[in-house]
Amino acid sequence: MLTLFLIGIGCGDPGQLTRAAVQAINAADLILIPRKGMAKSDLADLRRTICADVLTNQATRIAEFDLPVREAGEADYHKGVDDWHDAVAAAWSRTIASQLGDDGKVALLIWGDPSLYDSSLRIARRLDPLPDIDVVPGITSIQALCAAHALPLNDIGEPFLVTTGRRLREGGWPQGVDTVVVMLDGSTAFQSLDPAGLHIWWGAYLGMPDQIVMSGVLAEIGPSIVAARQDARERHGWIMDSYILKRRP
Known part of the structure; x- marks a missing residue:
């Protein structure tokens, strides 16, 4: 069974991590870090810094992947977002399958909190097979x-x-x-x-x-x-x- 941790990490300050977030990071077999291009490399850098600071489980692996880019100026906004979510879910699935297979615990570090203007929960429910989803709340913007x-x-x-x-x-x-x-x-x-x-x-x-x-x-x-x-x-x-x-x- 695959378990997916969606871990809210706050808005940029590693000090905003909760103890529950630190525990979930260390419970993961695999941590995914999305790359959003050079212009937004700060976001990946922060996730790397958090892992370096709090990850003590030497068995936990880190895998980076390129996040698909949503097309700007779509005529149908909702369809554009829907297509983008499909593409992101496919990228998650490929990375998880290549690094972990279909059994284990995988974590994504979510900017802010997964509940507010974040697509991770919707994307997670598009994965096949559907994982057990465990949300760790974080400080919102x-x-x-x-x-x-x-x-x-x-x-x-x-x-x-x-x-x-x-x-x-x-x-x-x-x-x-x-x-x-x-x-x-x-x-x-x-x-x-x-x-x-x-x-x-x-x-x-x-x-x-x-x-x-x-x-x-x-x-x-x-x-x-x-x-x-x-x-x-x-x-x-x-x-x-x-x-x-x-x-x-």
Whole structure:
């Protein structure tokens, strides 16, 4: 029987690993490290660093593989994602079969937590044969962002909404909430909103040495965030950021 550990590793700081995560890493027969190209080599490097720091089981092997790239600008967004998930599942299956076969424990180190804007659980259920899936939760980027700003996410007795930059840009401010968490925003969708009464708390590379955080009245600090984001992306070749918007009377 194949067991697949999906281990949340937080947002870049090895200190965010839980004791359960360390135990699961050392319980694995095989650890998979995906490579996302030179532009995102930092992500593979962090996984290698975590393994070097906490892996004490000398019998555990590490295998790296190239992660398929999702086509940009697909006419059918959902079909494009579905096809990409199939391709990733096939890459996982090939690597596991060549390194471990169909019996043993394999682990993937998941950025943040497998439950939030991560495809690993959906991809895992496409594997054939279907493994026993064991999820080890990790610190999400939302938690890391709130911690970086010392910000309570929800107002007292009030809801909040987690959405994507694409949904915010296409649908505008969601009804019924005054707090919105925005993730997976490749084009600073907050620029599409009327900034009146809005405050923003933004962060990039959360938990990593290059962490950047900025906050303030959206109308005033928005252009500075756009400029800082563009500069950081050009310097690093990639960026991973998120932000919180709150509407004030």
